[in-house]
Amino acid sequence: MIDEFGHRPIVKTLLWADEQATQAFATALAQAPALNDAFIELRGDLGAGKTTLVRHLLRALGVTGRIKSPTYAVVEAYELPALAVWHFDFYRFHDPSEWRDAGFRDIFASPGLKLAEWPDKAAGFLPRADLVIELELLDETSRRATLRAQSATGRALLQAAYAAGGMP
Numbered sequence: 001m002i003d004e005f006g007h008r009p010i011v012k013t014l015l016w017a018d019e020q021a022t023q024a025f026a027t028a029l030a031q032a033p034a035l036n037d038a039f040i041e042l043r044g045d046l047g048a049g050k051t052t053l054v055r056h057l058l059r060a061l062g063v064t065g066r067i068k069s070p071t072y073a074v075v076e077a078y079e080l081p082a083l084a085v086w087h088f089d090f091y092r093f094h095d096p097s098e099w100r101d102a103g104f105r106d107i108f109a110s111p112g113l114k115l116a117e118w119p120d121k122a123a124g125f126l127p128r129a130d131l132v133i134e135l136e137l138l139d140e141t142s143r144r145a146t147l148r149a150q151s152a153t154g155r156a157l158l159q160a161a162y163a164a165g166g167m168p
Helices: 021-028 033-037 050-061 097-102 105-109 150-163
Strands: 010-014 039-043 077-082 083-089 113-117 131-137 142-148
Touching: 010 150, 021 050, 021 150, 033 050, 033 150, 039 050, 050 077, 050 083, 050 131, 097 113, 097 142, 131 150, 142 150
Parallel strands: 039 113, 039 131, 083 113
Antiparallel strands: 010 142, 077 083, 131 142
16 A cells, blocks of 8 residues: 555554553654644543544543533534544444544544544545554453554644554
């Protein structure tokens, strides 16, 4: 797979021993200016930690109050002073065209951070993600995170997370 500049994706694999490691990565990622207009796909089985990662990221970005999983609502929106964030969960989609029917095209065309769990359930309708984070449950506390930057924005996100100490 080649990005818009003719580059192959950058792939990094991280081992997160516990939730604190997940939080440290999310905190580092939150410092990336490229988040202001990024699309991140979160992949992994049930219980892999996708929503936990999003919660830590949203807290690091300054979201206060309850952070709900969008499993039933499909999308939760957060308005921060300098950033709009949309957290999607397409798990309950039965047909990818539900994405189009829900009117999400306008959200994805607007600036802001879009985070999508279960993106395969909207396959063919979602734009190409800047960063794909695939989480694999290794045991009760540890996860393997495979990060795939698929664009210049995705590469900037990985570089910023590395520079902020969220990646070894």
